[in-house]
Amino acid sequence: MLSPEEVLKKYWGYDKFRPLQKEIIQSILSKTDTLALLPTGGGKSICFQVPGMILDGICIVISPLIALMKDQVRQLKERNIAAEAIFSGLKFVEIENILDDAVNGNIKFLYVSPERLKTINFKERIKYMNVSLLAIDEAHCISKWGYDFRPAYLQIAAFKELIPDIPTIALTATATLKVRNDIIEKLELRKSKLFVQSFARNNLSYSVIESELKETKTLQILERIPGTAIVYAKTRNRTVEFARYLKLNKISADFYHAGLSLKERNQKQEDWINNKTRVVVSTNAFGMGIDKPDVRCVIHVDLCENLEAYYQESGRAGRDNQKAYAVILFNENDIENLENNLELKYPENAFITKVYQSLCNYYKLAFESEVFESFDFEIQNFASTFGLNVRQTHYALKLLESQGLIYLSDAYFNPSKIRIIANSQEFNAFQQRNEKLELFCKTILRIYGGEIFSNYVNISEQEIGNAYRATYNDIVTNLEFLAKHGIVDYSPQKSSPQLGFLTPRQDADNLSLNYREIESRKINEKKALRAVKNYAEQSAKCRMLLIQDYFDEETSKVCGICDVCLKMKKLGLVSDDSVRLTELIMKLLPCSPAVLEMKLSIEDKELSTQILKYNLNEGILGIDKHGLIYQK
Numbered sequence: 001m002l003s004p005e006e007v008l009k010k011y012w013g014y015d016k017f018r019p020l021q022k023e024i025i026q027s028i029l030s031k032t033d034t035l036a037l038l039p040t041g042g043g044k045s046i047c048f049q050v051p052g053m054i055l056d057g058i059c060i061v062i063s064p065l066i067a068l069m070k071d072q073v074r075q076l077k078e079r080n081i082a083a084e085a086i087f088s089g090l091k092f093v094e095i096e097n098i099l100d101d102a103v104n105g106n107i108k109f110l111y112v113s114p115e116r117l118k119t120i121n122f123k124e125r126i127k128y129m130n131v132s133l134l135a136i137d138e139a140h141c142i143s144k145w146g147y148d149f150r151p152a153y154l155q156i157a158a159f160k161e162l163i164p165d166i167p168t169i170a171l172t173a174t175a176t177l178k179v180r181n182d183i184i185e186k187l188e189l190r191k192s193k194l195f196v197q198s199f200a201r202n203n204l205s206y207s208v209i210e211s212e213l214k215e216t217k218t219l220q221i222l223e224r225i226p227g228t229a230i231v232y233a234k235t236r237n238r239t240v241e242f243a244r245y246l247k248l249n250k251i252s253a254d255f256y257h258a259g260l261s262l263k264e265r266n267q268k269q270e271d272w273i274n275n276k277t278r279v280v281v282s283t284n285a286f287g288m289g290i291d292k293p294d295v296r297c298v299i300h301v302d303l304c305e306n307l308e309a310y311y312q313e314s315g316r317a318g319r320d321n322q323k324a325y326a327v328i329l330f331n332e333n334d335i336e337n338l339e340n341n342l343e344l345k346y347p348e349n350a351f352i353t354k355v356y357q358s359l360c361n362y363y364k365l366a367f368e369s370e371v372f373e374s375f376d377f378e379i380q381n382f383a384s385t386f387g388l389n390v391r392q393t394h395y396a397l398k399l400l401e402s403q404g405l406i407y408l409s410d411a412y413f414n415p416s417k418i419r420i421i422a423n424s425q426e427f428n429a430f431q432q433r434n435e436k437l438e439l440f441c442k443t444i445l446r447i448y449g450g451e452i453f454s455n456y457v458n459i460s461e462q463e464i465g466n467a468y469r470a471t472y473n474d475i476v477t478n479l480e481f482l483a484k485h486g487i488v489d490y491s492p493q494k495s496s497p498q499l500g501f502l503t504p505r506q507d508a509d510n511l512s513l514n515y516r517e518i519e520s521r522k523i524n525e526k527k528a529l530r531a532v533k534n535y536a537e538q539s540a541k542c543r544m545l546l547i548q549d550y551f552d553e554e555t556s557k558v559c560g561i562c563d564v565c566l567k568m569k570k571l572g573l574v575s576d577d578s579v580r581l582t583e584l585i586m587k588l589l590p591c592s593p594a595v596l597e598m599k600l601s602i603e604d605k606e607l608s609t610q611i612l613k614y615n616l617n618e619g620i621l622g623i624d625k626h627g628l629i630y631q632k
Contacts, residue, residue: 021043028048137171139187198553556583
């Protein structure tokens with residue numbers, strides 16, 4: 001049997017492990033359940049892949065994203081390691097062949113989504129597999145207090161009963177103390193060992209710039225910092241606009257988002273990885289699992305909803321341990337937008353009740369009926385039938401699903417898409433030649449706007465039909481006709497969206513919803529949003545220290561390279577003494593200057609005066625009408 005070092009050298013070509021990797025691997029080899037927190041770029045996959053190669057049998061890897069699965073399977077195959085992934089979109093026969101190979105011992109690593117664990121076919125086959133290890137990637141998804149909750153992760157504990165006595169490793173880059181405890185509890189990790197690497201990134205300089213001219217500022221940063229970069233934006237439109245602006249200013253740039261075809265996404269990603277494109281402007285659909293070490297700069301032109309997401313995305317810079325930069329551009333509108341979006345995500349209890357009651361009426365369910373079959377579901381048609389706001393309804397449905405009352409099929413989250421591939425002249429000429437379709441084309445433009453010329457746009461055939469006053473089948477026929485003549489690229493849903501009831505019909509006024517839990521989740525997200533707001537607006541504390549505090553890492557060591565540290569360095573305020581004194585002063589406030597002077601030692605007087613002056617000038621501290629110094 002090869003040692004961990006020999007496996008690392010043979011398959012990965014490395015002579016030694018990164019910090020904590022060997023300790024984590026030894027924990028697994030001793031058959032101990034393990035929770036590993038390693039920052040982005042810390043080498044999480046090695047922690048289960050090396051022991052997976054040593055242990056006799058197959059390693060089942062649970063991963064939340066298809067892109068992550070594909071990327072890791074590709075990398076393993078390039079190292080002549082047998083690996084496969086099962087994900088939506090594969091044909092039935094392809095899935096069967098992969099499961100047969102797993103049963104016959106021809107696969108060393110099998111990647112699946114958490115949803116796959118619930119299928120009867122998979123549960124039956126797992127009984128005949130020689131499973132040696134269960135690895136759960138992005139384990140924070142199991143926690144309702146994490147930033148990316150996936151209800152299907154809660155089924156993993158039940159799945160583990162099919163493979164008893166098999167060690168489990170859970171991995172994530174981001175988890176507060178509360179989330180860590182939740183992971184251990186929900187995954188039922190037994191006598192587990194916890195390994196936490198410092199969240200500090202010594203080579204990554206964090207900065208925040210308040211700006212109303214984000215495009216101009218982005219260009220200035222990219223002109224000043226050479227090398228590969230990622231620019232993250234919230235919406236698809238903004239990715240297109242920013243990429244166009246950068247290209248007009250002679251920066252090699254392209255846009256990327258989930259609305260593009262798979263072929264386009266793969267090509268754009270390959271061009272960036274191979275340095276044919278310098279900058280990718282993307283939604284958060286880009287970057288997960290992409291191991292490009294030489295990213296010199298990550299710029300966020302919109303605020304993330306929480307510091308977990310920001311730490312993950314910004315951490316894609318400088319994975320080669322060379323100097324890199326993470327920059328946020330923000331203004332007050334960004335914070336207001338985040339707060340408004342949070343309110344939308346959690347509709348009033350009365351609205352959730354109304355949506356549930358409307359669903360029951362929509363499908364004519366009798367009270368306490370035990371109908372557990374699924375139904376075709378079109379949200380536009382449902383919402384218009386009952387006069388409901390579509391976006392609010394979507395969030396209410398997600399809450400009902402998270403509470404186990406209903407389920408929504410994958411097709412619900414993957415609607416039909418179209419994009420106009422003809423140029424404007426060809427599009428106009430087509431309408432002139434086909435007068436019967438002129439109104440149809442104008443209806444599409446009126447609903448979905450000009451974005452449809454440059455991006456794939458999610459569409460609802462039912463919504464178009466309501467506006468055009470035609471049946472669903474008529475709309476599909478027209479779209480297929482446009483596609484046949486090269487006017488649009490039309491990708492219909494692979495199957496009809498399905499909605500099913502998981503409990504007998506309940507009295508809408510007494511729904512078995514855990515409103516306390518829903519409210520707790522909302523409070524937690526508000527807390528996370530406040531942390532983002534504080535991170536962006538403050539200019540007194542080392543940014544790396546703020547991130548470490550958020551993840552419950554106890555340290556007072558400043559990074560020395562963020563914008564706050566660099567500013568304070570010029571004033572001679574970056575030292576262990578200044579950090580200690582700043583924390584002491586903040587604890588003593590509010591109080592008068594006289595009280596402060598009395599509480600602080602004579603040796604600290606000069607430095608504390610400088611600290612107070614800096615914080616007052618920066619607007620972090622203020623003085624009220626009674627002469628008391630207070631923290632704003």
